Structure formats: C-alpha cells, structure tokens
Amino acid sequence: MKKVICKVEYDTENAELLKKRTFGSFGDPAGYEECLFKTPDGKLFLYGNGGPESAYAEETIKRISAAKADEWLAC
Numbered sequence: 001m002k003k004v005i006c007k008v009e010y011d012t013e014n015a016e017l018l019k020k021r022t023f024g025s026f027g028d029p030a031g032y033e034e035c036l037f038k039t040p041d042g043k044l045f046l047y048g049n050g051g052p053e054s055a056y057a058e059e060t061i062k063r064i065s066a067a068k069a070d071e072w073l074a075c
Helices: 066-074
Strands: 002-005 008-011 016-023 032-038 044-050 060-064
Touching: 002 060, 008 060, 016 066, 032 066, 044 066, 060 066
Parallel strands: none
Antiparallel strands: 002 008, 016 032, 032 044, 044 060
C-alpha cells in the first residue's frame, strides 16, 4: 500500500518491516493487524488492516514518531 502524507510517500513495498502484530483470528470481524515499517530514509509508519468491526476497518497508513514507535515495540 502507498500513501502520501505531507508530501512524503509511505510505501509498504519499499520499506523495511520491523514488527507485525495481529489481534484476533483470521475471519474475526473485530480482528486486525498492525505492522511497523521504516522507510529507506528512516521515517517510521504503521500500516493497519482488519475486519469491518476493527480499529482498521479500512486499510491505512499512519506516520509515527520514534518515541511512539519505541512504545509500540515495547508492547
């Protein structure tokens, strides 16, 4: 997935996957996955995708700070 945020392109195909977390099981309408990525120039972002009743009912990309990424990784 690609998304441009503030004139910066975030692309899951060209970024390094740092960690993936899944919640729920396959087919669970409230289940979802979050993936933390790092772009080649060091920017961090979260990719989320899930069922229709989840926090990620639509596939999305969100920018994330290094401090928030550290918190996310610690969970």
